[in-house]
């Protein structure tokens with residue numbers, strides 16, 4: 001891409017071709033305004049695509065294999081460990097890492113923190129895709145995935161916490177689809193639909209907060225069904241839900257920092273100047289929020305241990321593992337974030353965000369898998385299970401990138417005012433542009449060949 | 450017919466809103482559930498069990514389960530261990546019940562213990578299932594309906610006794626597999642389960658649960674030196690329909706003796722209690738924050754975003 005950019009290429013970022021005023025066609029939009037040949041050359045040139053291809057070549061057949069031969073063919077099929085990585089990682093980790101949508105929605109739309117506006121769309125998309133792929137993981141993991149809708153429409157187990165999780169994830173997914181669809185409608189060129197959704201932003205955001213508070217917490221509560229199985233250090237009947245809720249706050253924020261870092265390094269060509277210029281201060285701002293959540297989390301974790309009087313466990317092997325998790329994922333991030341914020345060091349914030357994500361993943365795997373059945377025996381996931389989990393995560397990355405390349409997430413869509421289109425209905429004749437936007441001017445390709 | 454199904458429908462709808470508004474009500478729509486008075490049960494007296502595996506064979510025959518690798522009169526299965534010697538045999542997709550041998554330090558030779566579903570009074574499997582695949586019948590059996598099961602295996606995570614198994618190898622009809630108290634063929638008609646009937650030692654006693662609790666305590670009172678003074682299952686996780694008497698401490702026989710004495714469902718209550726709070730308070734609270742934070746500035750905001758190039762009709 002960078003090479004194309006040097007040659008003066010500008011990716012599509014508006015409804016009409018600024019050279020001749022034609023509406024871009026859908027296929028042109030999909031190819032980013034490149035010719036099919038250039039597009040595929042560009043795809044092949046990127047080594048990352050080869051890595052993706054390799055992973056899919058191994059993983060996709062495995063997924064087919066799973067559907068043909070049953071779950072037992074790709075998991076250990078253990079009755080002691082009913083859940084594996086698909087849920088342990090795919091649901092328990094993906095959901096908190098996708099809390100970004102509701103967090104930034106709240107900050108920007110409800111609290112009017114306009115500072116974070118440039119990153120809002122990215123946070124919303126991150127949320128949507130995270131949840132979507134959590135559901136994809138579910139589809140692999142459920143014994144009868146074709147009954148995924150049963151808890152909604154066929155048989156209700158209303159007393160079950162999982163019922164709440166199921167309903168909330170499903171409704172929240174719809175809420176997020178609506179939120180992100182604003183960008184989609186803009187891109188596809190349906191301004192009326194966009195405006196319609198936009199009018200409901202506040203309602204959607206409030207719905208997002210409610211649903212997120214409840215299902216993030218509910219995921220933790222799921223494990224209170226297994227009091228005798230989860231190790232006491234990770235178990236807390238009263239507080240598990242609040243641990244999960246609180247940690248989803250910093251997890252979501254760190255995920256946005258991490259993704260925006262990757263975006264800045266690998267697809268700066270797709271970012272608007274607005275986005276790139278503000279990313280540094282936004283990152284610091286997000287880090288401040290994450291630090292507050294981390295400190296709160298640390299305090300309630302201590303309260304949790306004190307409340308259940310679990311100090312003696314800290315001296316065991318499990319205790320060391322627990323303390324490592326807390327140190328890497330909570331204490332160290334608090335220290336590093338504080339230093340980074342004081343020194344205004346975006347680089348350090350970013351490093352710390354990745355570290356925090358690792359800590360969060362450790363925590364979720366520890367509660368749901370590693371410390372589960374701590375008094376039985378440990379179980380190492382089946383290699384196929386690991387491979388499929390990686391494959392689904394790779395799909396997540398691929399779809400993520402596909403959308404970021406196209407929809408106005410990292411840049412703003414420069415739609416020509418509708419008046420202009422009406423004024424110039426004749427084909428092959430450039431419409432008169434009304435220069436009403438300062439940014440419209442810089443983004444218009446000047447040196448276009 | 451119509452009336453009934455409509456009533457059934459309303460019950461379901463009411464349940465759905467209960468989730469939203471008052472989920473504290475427990476699985477059976479009542480705040481407290483003391484078990485069905487007519488509930489049957491089985492008392493397993495481990496001091497009488499000789500490890501003949503007749504019950505295993507009877508259960509297998511009764512339910513048409515697959516032939517095991519080793520015949521039921523082969524007692525070498527007691528020497529099998531799994532996962533690095535840490536685990537004994539367990540119920541799986543081919544066996545609703547298994548008997549294990551425990552070589553305890555106490556005199557009197559090895560002790561044998563039969564395991565199967567304990568048919569809890571307020572079962573964790575039932576209360577954790579989000580499609581209500583389980584049912585606690587008035588006779589005390591906890592039965593499972595494979596037609597609505599989605600296969601999330603939450604019930605397996607929740608069962609404190611690690612009983613439900615799953616047919617992981619079936620691609621099209623995987624299901625949870627566990628002892629059903631011989632509900633369809635026997636219990637429903639007032640007959641004892643196959644395993645109980647087959648036991649040559651009368652180690653298994655079938656009867657009303659309430660009576661069995663008394664029987665158990667009487668046996669302990671009559672022979673205090675023979676029994677540990679505890680009826681396992683009387684109060685564990687809120688009480689189970691199958692209960693155990695033992696001559697050696699239960700923890701030496703692989704029983705989990707640290708189980709809570711109230712139903713597993715209670716553990717979720719502190720969370721479910723906040724659900725109506727969040728639903729009731731959050732919208733107004735956050736709208737309030739919104740007005741406080743942005744009140745009056747909305748117009749400005751609109752103009753600004755316009756300058757970013759967003760389409761707005763004037």
Ligand code: SF4
Nearest residue numbers: 566567569572574608
């Ligand atoms: S023993 Fe397990 S499977 Fe049986 S009723 Fe109790 S919770 Fe359910």
Ligand code: SF4
Nearest residue numbers: 578598599601602604
């Ligand atoms: S596996 Fe089936 S029966 Fe068990 S909790 Fe899930 S849906 Fe219910």
Ligand code: SF4
Nearest residue numbers: 508628630631642644
């Ligand atoms: S009660 Fe019936 S299903 Fe359960 S172990 Fe005995 S014979 Fe098998």
